[in-house]
Amino acid sequence: MTKTVIPFGxxxxxxxxxxxxxxxxxxxxxxxxxxxxGYVHRGLEKLTETKDITQNIFVVERICGICSFMHxxxxxxxxxxxxxxxxxxxARYLRVVWGELHRxxxxxxxxxxxxxxxxxxxxxxxxxxxxxxxxxxxxxTAGSRIIISTNTVGGTRRDIGPEMLKHIVxxxxxxxxxxxxxxxxxxxxxxxxHRLRDVGTLTKEDAYQLGxxxxxxxxxxxxxxxxxxxYAAYNELDFAPVVETAGDSYARTVVRLRELSQAIDLLxxxxxxxxxxxxxxxxxxxxxxxxxxxxxxPRGEVLYYLKADGTKFLSxxxxxxxxxxxxxxxxxxxxxxxxxxxxxxxxSIDPCISCTER
Amino acid sequence: MLENxxxxxxxxxxxxxxxxxxxxxxxxxxxxxxxxxGSFDVLYHFDRDIGLKQYRLHVTAGEEIPSISHIFFCALLxxxxxxxxxxxxxxxxxxxxxxHLLLSDGAPSTPMAGGQITIERx
Numbered sequence: 001m002t003k004t005v006i007p008f009g010x011x012x013x014x015x016x017x018x019x020x021x022x023x024x025x026x027x028x029x030x031x032x033x034x035x036x037x038g039y040v041h042r043g044l045e046k047l048t049e050t051k052d053i054t055q056n057i058f059v060v061e062r063i064c065g066i067c068s069f070m071h072x073x074x075x076x077x078x079x080x081x082x083x084x085x086x087x088x089x090x091a092r093y094l095r096v097v098w099g100e101l102h103r104x105x106x107x108x109x110x111x112x113x114x115x116x117x118x119x120x121x122x123x124x125x126x127x128x129x130x131x132x133x134x135x136x137x138x139x140x141t142a143g144s145r146i147i148i149s150t151n152t153v154g155g156t157r158r159d160i161g162p163e164m165l166k167h168i169v170x171x172x173x174x175x176x177x178x179x180x181x182x183x184x185x186x187x188x189x190x191x192x193x194h195r196l197r198d199v200g201t202l203t204k205e206d207a208y209q210l211g212x213x214x215x216x217x218x219x220x221x222x223x224x225x226x227x228x229x230x231y232a233a234y235n236e237l238d239f240a241p242v243v244e245t246a247g248d249s250y251a252r253t254v255v256r257l258r259e260l261s262q263a264i265d266l267l268x269x270x271x272x273x274x275x276x277x278x279x280x281x282x283x284x285x286x287x288x289x290x291x292x293x294x295x296x297x298p299r300g301e302v303l304y305y306l307k308a309d310g311t312k313f314l315s316x317x318x319x320x321x322x323x324x325x326x327x328x329x330x331x332x333x334x335x336x337x338x339x340x341x342x343x344x345x346x347x348s349i350d351p352c353i354s355c356t357e358r
Numbered sequence: 359m360l361e362n363x364x365x366x367x368x369x370x371x372x373x374x375x376x377x378x379x380x381x382x383x384x385x386x387x388x389x390x391x392x393x394x395x396g397s398f399d400v401l402y403h404f405d406r407d408i409g410l411k412q413y414r415l416h417v418t419a420g421e422e423i424p425s426i427s428h429i430f431f432c433a434l435l436x437x438x439x440x441x442x443x444x445x446x447x448x449x450x451x452x453x454x455x456x457x458h459l460l461l462s463d464g465a466p467s468t469p470m471a472g473g474q475i476t477i478e479r480x
Contacts, residue, residue, distance in 0.1 A: 034453065036458075037459065037460065038458070038459060038460040038461065038462065041460040041461065043469065045470070046469055046470055082359075208384055209379075209384070209430070209431070209432075210431060210432050211384055211385050211386065211430065211432035224408070226408070228408060229408060289359045289360070290359065290360045291359065291360060292360060292403065292410060292412075294410075301386075303386060303387055303403065305389045305401070305403075307391060315391070316389070316391045318387075318389040318390075318391075320386065320387035320389075320403075320436070324387075324435060324436075325386075325387070325432065327435060328431055328432035328434065328435065329432075332431075357460060
């Protein structure tokens with residue numbers, strides 16, 4: 001039987017960012033997939049060598065236009081650890097607020113893209129309509145929709161007052177109600193189930209050995225969430241990693257839907273528990289040494305390695321993003337599936353190519 | 359500061375990586391740092407139960423080091439990236455992009471290293 005090599009991407013209606021996959025097919029079945037990336041490589045790690053530790057916050061935020069806040073959070077936490085800075089309690093809770101708002105908007109964005117990948121355009125628009133309410137909250141609290149620049153070394157640059165916190169809880173409560181209606185379609189619709197169940201099944205063993213992280217790993221039964229490290233205020237909040245065991249695209253959808261509800265619950269907890277006080281502390285001097293800082297982005301574990309030499313410039317900033325870790329798992333999932341399943345499979349890992357390539 | 363880090367040689371790399379796999383660790387990533395004297399440090403980060411363990415491998419310019427992608431398949435992307443951006447000569451990667459993973463043809467080679475090093479361009 002002859003084999004055909006079909007290029008998937010780098011431009012494809014389903015892909016939010018350029019990713020090129022060379023698919024080796026026999027009839028309609030994928031035998032092998034080889035990724036080609038580099039379309040949005042911006043050399044941001046190199047750029048951080050020329051910016052000082054404060055300017056780098058704004059550089060790392062721009063690694064990704066979806067999980068922007070968490071990049072800055074991981075970076076700031078690394079610098080704070082190197083310098084022995086104690087972040088005020090109120091700032092730690094504020095970081096949870098913006099972090100969970102980012103997680104909410106990211107998962108809603110993904111739900112919309114997933115619906116788009118199997119042609120369910122009205123569901124895609126409903127998910128993104130929901131998401132607009134969360135983006136509006138970020139604009140109201142930080143002045144910007146996604147790249148909110150609220151992190152600084154030593155705390156946060158902005159505060160959220162009690163009235164605004166109450167408003168946030170009301171709005172996400174509304175989002176939760178709308179989400180319930182959308183979730184029924186994602187979870188119960190015959191067509192959606194047909195496109196997601198048993199598609200791209202990743203066993204627990206394979207997910208672990210392939211280094212999968214985030215919802216991809218948790219959908220395969222791996223109980224792993226960097227928020228259990230207790231950074232920001234997560235050690236004072238009540239939550240547990242969301243885990244499913246089926247390992248297919250449907251399980252990855254369920255994990256993200258449940259994490260949406262969990263994020264909304266965390267916001268309620270923060271509103272009830274956030275202490276009064278300062279939002280940042282003055283930071284003097286320069287960092288020295290090397291550190292690894294990890295944070296749970298919507299797509300999974302992001303790792304920041306920072307090396308400082310006592311000056312205001314860092315010798316090295318290394319970023320390992322979750323999609324970078326999940327691409328090998330994607331390459332493992334693709335063989336054996338039909339060409340028509342490829343868009344859904346790729347979307348099911350929630351790829352962020354800007355993060356992958358930096 | 360960086361905890362749980364052990365210095366190893368390239369001769370020990372395979373053995374220690376296999377030991378990590380046998381002990382139930384997952385491969386997180388590798389970090390390459392170029393040093394002022396033109397050599398490199400390559401850190402290998404492993405994780406088990408949210409606990410990190412690291413190995414530091416000092417590599418002189420031009421020295422060959424073996425790929426660990428035959429043990430941890432997921433290391434292929436980062437090893438290609440290190441080879442392309444730093445010019446560290448990592449041999450026998452399961453899928454070797456020959457310097458074409460991230461950089462376009464007209465880009466300067468090994469931009470993250472101190473000077474330009476060309477291992478191979480295919």
